[in-house]
Amino acid sequence: MLLPERDYQKFGYKDYVTWPDDQRWEIIAGVAYDMTPAPNVKHQRIVVNMVRLLDDPAEKKGCMLFVAPTDVVFDEYNVVQPDVFVVCDRAKITAANIQGAPNLVIEILSPSTHLKDMREKRRLYEAFGVEEYILIDPVAEVVERFILTDGMYGAPDVFNWDETMEIITLATAIPLWEVFEKERDEKF
Numbered sequence: 078m079l080l081p082e083r084d085y086q087k088f089g090y091k092d093y094v095t096w097p098d099d100q101r102w103e104i105i106a107g108v109a110y111d112m113t114p115a116p117n118v119k120h121q122r123i124v125v126n127m128v129r130l131l132d133d134p135a136e137k138k139g140c141m142l143f144v145a146p147t148d149v150v151f152d153e154y155n156v157v158q159p160d161v162f163v164v165c166d167r168a169k170i171t172a173a174n175i176q177g178a179p180n181l182v183i184e185i186l187s188p189s190t191h192l193k194d195m196r197e198k199r200r201l202y203e204a205f206g207v208e209e210y211i212l213i214d215p216v217a218e219v220v221e222r223f224i225l226t227d228g229m230y231g232a233p234d235v236f237n238w239d240e241t242m243e244i245i246t247l248a249t250a251i252p253l254w255e256v257f258e259k260e261r262d263e264k265f
Contacts, residue, residue, distance in 0.1 A: 089153040101146055105197045107154040112146075112190070119215045120160075120185045126256045127161045127183055127213075134249035140165040140180065148174035151205045157198065160185045163246060178202070181246040183211045199223065203230045209246045218257050 087107020096102055101112035116124075124144060135142040145158040163181040164170055182202055184194040194212060202210045203225065210223040210230065220242060221233035236242045238257045243250045254261040 087154050090150055090156055091153070093156050101158060103157045105155055105157065105193070105201055110190075110193060112158065114189065116160075116185070116187055120187055122258060123185045123213055123215055123256055124160055126258065127251075130251045130255065131161070131163065131244065131247060131249070134244070134247040135163050138165065138247055140247070141167070141170060143175070143179075149179060150174050150176055151178065151201065155201055155205070157201070159183065159198075165246075178205045178207045180207070181209045181211070181244065182207050183213065185213045185215060199230065203228075209244070211244075213256070215257070218259070220253060220256075 088104050088109045089107065090104070093102065093104055093109075103110045103112060128142060128144060132142050140163045143159075143162050143164065145160050147162075148156055148158060149162065150156050159179070159182045161183040162175075162179040164175055165180045166177070169175050169177040169179075182198075184190075184198060186194055191214075199210060203223075206225065206228070208225050210225075212221045212223075212233075214220070218238035220236045222236070222242065222245075223230040223233050224245060234242075236253055238253050238259055239261050241250045241252050252261070
């Protein structure tokens, strides 16, 4: 779908809800981002593995786990569909979408979206108070974790595929080799 040119005005949620359901879009700071093409198989396997590893810990903390395409509406000009996310404040969950910042957001980098995930979404999540932001790189098989401290993300913690990473929000540790579907050599 080609969007109408709007040099004079930002796109907002009111525009967003009129766009066709068979296409995925996000709006960050009023700029529309096309979410096509669809994610590849490795990307989707990582999503499935994260859901499998986080579903029980989220439930035990009284939180709910979601996957794309579920809209997260921060405000009129910021609407995104994170790959995996957790919301602990049930008041933010509506029948149509999530209203406000999730506690945890996980994005799996794709060739078409990696720069946006690393730059625009990082700024967006920091500005709106997402407590924990995790970027998973399926090619390099590394993970970066940002923790919100005093309203800002510092330098990320970086993990290799053969390490265990704590999910601070859910007070649980996950084996990254299971996320990436790799065999871990127990000798080291």
